[in-house]
Amino acid sequence: MSKKQENIRDLLDFIDCSPTPFHAVNEIKNLLTQQGYSELKESEAWNLLSSGKYFVTRNDSSLIAFIVGTKTRDASGFKIIGAHTDSPNLKLKPNSAYDKNGYLQLGVEVYGGVLLTTWTDRDLSLAGRVIVKGKKQPQSKLIRFEDPLLRIPQLAIHLNRDVNEKGLILNKQNHLPPVFSLAGKKGSTKELLEKRVSQKIKCKPADILSLELSLYDTQPGSIGGANGEFIFSGRLDNLAGCHAALQALTLSKGKDPMTRVIAFYDHEEVGSDSAQGAGSPFLKDVLERLTLDSDNSREIFFRSMANSFFISADMAHAVHPNYSEKHDARHMPIINGGPVIKCNSNQRYATEGVSSAWFETLCKKAGTPVQKFVVRTDLGCGSTIGPITASNLGIRTVDVGNPMLSMHSIREMAGANDHLPLIKVFKEFFTA
Numbered sequence: 282m283s284k285k286q287e288n289i290r291d292l293l294d295f296i297d298c299s300p301t302p303f304h305a306v307n308e309i310k311n312l313l314t315q316q317g318y319s320e321l322k323e324s325e326a327w328n329l330l331s332s333g334k335y336f337v338t339r340n341d342s343s344l345i346a347f348i349v350g351t352k353t354r355d356a357s358g359f360k361i362i363g364a365h366t367d368s369p370n371l372k373l374k375p376n377s378a379y380d381k382n383g384y385l386q387l388g389v390e391v392y393g394g395v396l397l398t399t400w401t402d403r404d405l406s407l408a409g410r411v412i413v414k415g416k417k418q419p420q421s422k423l424i425r426f427e428d429p430l431l432r433i434p435q436l437a438i439h440l441n442r443d444v445n446e447k448g449l450i451l452n453k454q455n456h457l458p459p460v461f462s463l464a465g466k467k468g469s470t471k472e473l474l475e476k477r478v479s480q481k482i483k484c485k486p487a488d489i490l491s492l493e494l495s496l497y498d499t500q501p502g503s504i505g506g507a508n509g510e511f512i513f514s515g516r517l518d519n520l521a522g523c524h525a526a527l528q529a530l531t532l533s534k535g536k537d538p539m540t541r542v543i544a545f546y547d548h549e550e551v552g553s554d555s556a557q558g559a560g561s562p563f564l565k566d567v568l569e570r571l572t573l574d575s576d577n578s579r580e581i582f583f584r585s586m587a588n589s590f591f592i593s594a595d596m597a598h599a600v601h602p603n604y605s606e607k608h609d610a611r612h613m614p615i616i617n618g619g620p621v622i623k624c625n626s627n628q629r630y631a632t633e634g635v636s637s638a639w640f641e642t643l644c645k646k647a648g649t650p651v652q653k654f655v656v657r658t659d660l661g662c663g664s665t666i667g668p669i670t671a672s673n674l675g676i677r678t679v680d681v682g683n684p685m686l687s688m689h690s691i692r693e694m695a696g697a698n699d700h701l702p703l704i705k706v707f708k709e710f711f712t713a
């Protein structure tokens with residue numbers, strides 16, 4: 282396998298192992314531990330060593346990892362890459378189980394901007410975490426069913442004659458609950474769900490305190506196109522961003538006066554306002570604790586922030602061949618054309634002139650091409666953790682990401698040749 286193929290396989294395996302933010306954070310934790318990073322707890326005292334490698338999590342769905350800079354106490358500042366661990370999906374409601382017309386079904390909520398129709402007629406299953414009774418305190422257990430337990434069947438065209446002319450309109454309450462089983466002698470939907478969950482995590486059904494489960498597509502990611510130039514997978518937005526930043530940090534070598542940081546947040550797809558989202562003080566808290574044992578620590582913290590830089594890594598919109606009119610004619614990023622700098626003067630992206638020029642220089646140094654995106658003037662613009670983090674921390678920020686199609690579909694599409702260059706640029710950033 283070439284280095285590029287190996288890298289893409291590694292990305293797709295990472296995404297396949299990460300059907301939910303809890304699984305993604307667990308994967309990242311395992312990888313960091315293997316690489317010699319030590320876990321810190323926010324509730325405990327930190328005794329950080331110069332050039333030491335550490336990570337800390339919140340809610341098991343957000344994670345910050347860092348390599349302490351050699352001059353952190355002298356306000357050398359932080360080099361940060363941020364991304365998000367969550368993707369749009371369907372989540373089970375607290376009392377999800379019900380029987381209807383001979384079927385056992387599960388009620389779902391829509392999490393984030395789901396491209397709903399793509400969730401129909403797929404082999405779906407469940408993953409997330411289960412809170413169970415523990416000896417002293419409740420315990421959280423990761424869970425993932427591999428078999429396709431669920432399906433959201435589309436209505437036959439014979440019963441929906443004008444669907445191709447009018448489009449598939451799905452009522453979120455009525456048309457999204459997946460089919461789980463058939464009603465019969467084996468008990469109610471609730472009993473069946475609890476039975477399957479308790480079998481899977483080996484506990485008594487009565488010990489289950491709460492379920493936090495999402496639907497996911499069981500089809501693994503694949504490499505496609507006539508020349509293997511594409512990747513097809515769920516959650517490329519934004520596990521590809523997490524993977525690239527993680528690779529860059531773990532591959533970065535040497536001592537750096539600045540502290541190298543990766544910050545992966547949950548809840549970006551629903552606006553980032555949570556205890557562990559980009560709207561929270563999580564990153565600020567961690568950065569401040571890095572400077573606490575300096576003399577004049579408060580001043581060192583403020584000076585460090587002024588010497589810092591934030592790269593917000595999230596996927597970008599490639600031009601779609603069948604809908605090219607949706608792009609501004611001079612801002613049409615192409616797949617495998619290199620990382621995209623995302624600009625929006627209304628601050629939906631945090632990029633400004635200096636951060637844009639700085640990132641372009643970084644790409645030049647890494648030997649990768651770079652593209653620019655701005656949304657059509659008559660269309661609204663999406664956003665990222667970039668502006669949220671920038672306004673939280675006051676750090677100079679650039680919004681970047683690799684071009685993709687089918688964003689927020691259950692199965693997205695990106696370029697197989699774009700991932701390694703993005704890692705290269707991030708590695709360049711983390712090089713002293």
Ligand SMILES: [Zn+2]
Pocket residue numbers: 365518519549595596
């Ligand atoms: Zn995203």
